[in-house]
Amino acid sequence: MSSYRIQGATGEWEVVIGLEVHAQVTSKAKLFSGASTAFGAEPNTQVSLVDAAMPGMLPVPNRECIRQAVRTGMALNAVINKWSRFDRKNYFYADLPQGYQISQLYHPLVGEGVIEVSLDEKDPEAEIKQIGVERIHVEQDAGKLMHDQHPTRSYVDLNRSGVALMEIVSRPDMRSPAEAGAYLTKLRSILRYVGSCDGNMDQGSMRADVNVSVRKPGEELGTRTETKNVNSVRFVMAAIEHEAMRQVDVLESGSKIVQETRLFDPDKGETRSMRSKEEAHDYRYFPDPDLLPLVLDDAFLDECRATLPELPDAKRRRYETDLGLPAYNAAVLTAEAETARWFEALLAESARIQKKGEAEVAKAASNWLISELFGALNRLGKDIEHSPVSPEQGAELLGLVADGTISGSIAKQVLEIMLETGDAPGKIVEDKGLKQTSDTGAIEAEIAKVLEANQDKVAEYRGGKDKLFGFFVGQTMKAMQGKANPQVVNELLKKALG
Amino acid sequence: MVAEVASSASVARTRFAVAQPARTVLAASAMSVTKETVARVANLARIALTEEELERLAPELDNIIGWVEQLGEVDTANVEPTTAVIPNTLRLREDVVTDGDCRDDVLANAPQAEHGFFAVPKVIE
Structure with missing residues (x-):
């Protein structure tokens, strides 16, 4: 000390x-x-x-x-x-x-x-x-x-x-x-x-x-x-x-x-x-x-006693023990009553949408709230009480990531559009055609083009420069406009680069 | 209800203990109210007194305090302080806006008012 x-x-x-x-x-x-x-x-x-x-x-x-x-x-x-x-x-x-x-x-x-x-x-x-x-x-x-x-x-x-x-x-x-x-x-x-x-x-x-x-x-x-x-x-x-x-x-x-x-x-x-x-x-x-x-x-x-809410210390400890959140996340989420209220609404709705227990969805929800939403609100100069995105909309977005409809990086784009338009994430994904694809045929076609255009790097990779793998993933994702399922891309690329 | 009376009585004794030092100070000074004491109290109460008034008031106040001090001779150690002459408790009001919005009435007696404010001789720390 x-x-x-x-x-x-x-x-x-x-x-x-x-x-x-x-x-x-x-x-x-x-x-x-x-x-x-x-x-x-x-x-x-x-x-x-x-x-x-x-x-x-x-x-x-x-x-x-x-x-x-x-x-x-x-x-x-x-x-x-x-x-x-x-x-x-x-x-x-x-x-x-x-x-x-x-x-x-x-x-x-x-x-x-x-x-x-x-x-x-x-x-x-x-x-x-x-x-x-x-x-x-x-x-x-x-x-x-x-x-x-x-x-x-x-x-x-x-x-x-x-x-x-x-x-x-x-x-x-x-x-x-x-x-x-x-x-x-x-x-x-x-x-x-x-x-x-x-x-x-x-x-x-x-x-x-x-x-x-x-x-x-x-x-x-x-x-x-x-x-x-x-x-x-x-x-x-x-x-x-x-x-x-x-x-x-x-x-x-x-x-x-x-x-x-x-x-x-x-x-x-x-x-x-x-x-x-x-x-x-x-x-x-x-x-x-x-x-x-x-x-x-x-x-x-x-x-007076009966109408007291759960207080920050008790809430923080509960988030850690019952929801399994990291200490830092629990502290950030409970520091302000308004943040905790928002998080709990997000959590309840996420659990409902994903048909899981709150503890199972808590970590992803808390990470998204702290890094994505807080970051966006900071840029807009708004506090969470005046967030243009509601907890229900946030939960819908997290649901789309969880069930594989969109990738994490597309989710970031969707959030930006949500903040701007106030539209529901499902509608945005539908309207803009942002759905993640696991269509192996389409992905394989793009991979073929990427490898064709970068033959020198393919040679280097095969010569042992493993780090280049990330480059190929990036190029393929770019060609797919971010909508390819990253896991599928990884698998197909490994196969193609063999 | 019984428990309440008991708790208020025990608090009352505590109150007495707290109030005691203040009484002692007063009693000590009561032995002789000096001109300086009168001047200080008058100043605290924003009352302007002339030298003659101070001379006259010092023994007068001394007498009054001495007279009241006779009450100190009564043993009140086990007597609950009288807070009201009829058994009554403090009434509380509901949190509802029922008053205000009467600026003209509020400012009516002000020696000077401007733009809806009281205007007073400039006070700056």
């Missing part, structure tokens, strides 16, 4: 990382009001009088937001607190009309859990690390400020104000940028499987506060800094790398680390201090008197 160390002038330094991830809960309405959460609406059109903090408004929690946070906790094998409570976190800022954020400090909805990350991409079981999750609490998002629209004013849009967030707080268990990246990627994957957050980091549905400190290996924890609102896995890793190096430089020059909030600048790839005079934060938390304690009954928890 390789460990990540920073080489300083005074020796090696270890990096200690904890992440606080804010994940927007997937819901139609906000956490405490009936206003919509849809992204991209006109400013202040999705704001209720509760979200605008008008006097006398009473917050009422959205059952779905609580349910999704509980399901998320269950997916992380976390303790679910049947009794939790909301607190007010008091501070003043222009994006927070209430003057406080409703959050959960003393009694979060979800307690300790764990996320398992694989640190070796090729073999997911080779290096596994458990990252502790300290808690998940539910809280309100703030509004959005725009500073560049007016010379002396900031514009405030409260559409996001009051949208439900889960704050998922890790233990300081990570020791390298790669581990933090793997943790965030895995967390995102789980959230998307559970359906509690769309994980869309571009739209701010998921953002991380990154806590970093450095120490000499084995020593006490150092003073940490918190880099706020980092919005991609890549940026989180870059922010950690830069911040750790900066701290090593500060410490080795004899100064001390100031516990402070910092910002990551993606353009420069560095972090910088967020406030010149860091006022000691005093949020004066207290239980929100507008909200009674949240008490969950067993029926509620049972429903």
